[in-house]
Amino acid sequence: MVEEQITEEYTNHVVPKSARKSRSQVLGSWSGITSAMAFVYYGALAAVLAGVQQAIIGLVLVVICYSLLGSYSVRDAVRWGLNSTLLSRRLFGHKGAAIAPLLVGLSLVYYAVFEGTIVAVALQSYFNVWDIRVWYAIVVVGMLPLMLGGMQTWLSKLNWVSLPIYFFGVTAAVLFAGMQVGWVGDWSAFSAAASSTPAIPGWLTVFVLYMGIFVLFPETQDAARFAKERDLKFHQNVTFGWAFYGVAYLFNGLVGIAIVGFAGSSDEVSESGVVQGIIDTLGLVGLIVIVVSQIRINSANFYFASVNLERFVGHFTKRGISRKAWVVLISLVVFVLMLTNVFSYISVALAWQAVLIVTLVGIMATHSALNPRQAPEFRTHRLKAVGPGFMVWIVSSGVGIVLLQLPAQAPVLSALAPMISLGLAVLLYIAVHLAGGSAVKERRADPVRDSVEDLWNVRVECDSCERSYVAQEMDVPEQGQSVQCLACQESKRDLEDAALPR
């Protein structure tokens, strides 16, 4: 069982305390996220939208806000060994919670396409041969073997080895650009924003832009469930806290602004412009920096997309495919999506992601704040299929999506759509909670928990799949005598079914 979970990553189970990882392993695995080229690009984009000064103010506020939310996300995941889907069950119900892995999975497939496209653009621009579609295929096939590893086996090693290449590489790109072009730079790409009068203040535009990356909070939980409780403070401050966001958002954002400013050539910032800037200044070294950075971020994107999509499908069918098979399937989808020119709809994709995911995170954070000491219920038979949180998510995201479609009629409301959705989700969830709404069914006898003293160290065999898991996740279905693990509770796999050859 342990061996199977080394590749399956406890996707549909509680992570036992014996499987928790050291500080450096969790930090190493997660640190790959810092090298998303998307963050370098957002920095430049923020300055284009709001001017350099407002962009920096916005970035600092984003780092503060994300560090606080990151700290809450870590706490619940570490304490209970639960991923984002299992943590959201007490709000959305055991079927309604399927929206969490669906949104996270799709969002990360989008980012995998974005980051993969960046590598293809870099390779084409350096070698100056072949159609971009050939480079897309090379990138997808070439990266595939590196995308198969999980948090327990591979990500940490890969990221610790590649960290200096990413960090010193992008720093060198800025220094060389400054030396080549002159330290004064050419900031014309950002001047239009400074002289325009937008619907909302610049720093707020930047803040809303970064709400498109709220997916990092459920991702945080998917990674933090492997951490040890005694390392909680470290992970809240460093791995998933201010140190992480300081590098991921502020450092990368400033790098993006500086590369465009020192490049001094274009008056329009494009997604590939930042890549071009790095290749122009560092040549082959620049290409290596981009390829290594993108392997780091995409191994994270593929990992989190695969565990989430596997979990999503697990809500509806008894027999899913393995996590590694998901990685191969995602690679195919990524290749097809690359052909659609992902850069052409980036602002729409980000705005939709923002509205759909901030509401999810807002509801989860509100519940946690209202019930800081409550042990989360995640066992299938103790939850309604759909909980009130799901309805709150539908209404608050629906309002945001409608507002996004009305930029001409209601420019201010439309520009603030993710923020309005978030506020609505929080208020509606508080109202539902005060009215007594809950996804948890009425309490009934709890034979496993009542008979086992140490829920984390005692393993109980599942009568359906005949594997043993920590007592914490085991339960007896309403009218049954048999004990089931979490995965079998969800798939309703019964004893007869378990007897089928596997």
Ligand SMILES: O=c1cc[nH]c(=O)[nH]1
């Ligand atoms: O998880 C993330 C977030 C932003 N960009 C990525 O590539 N991945």
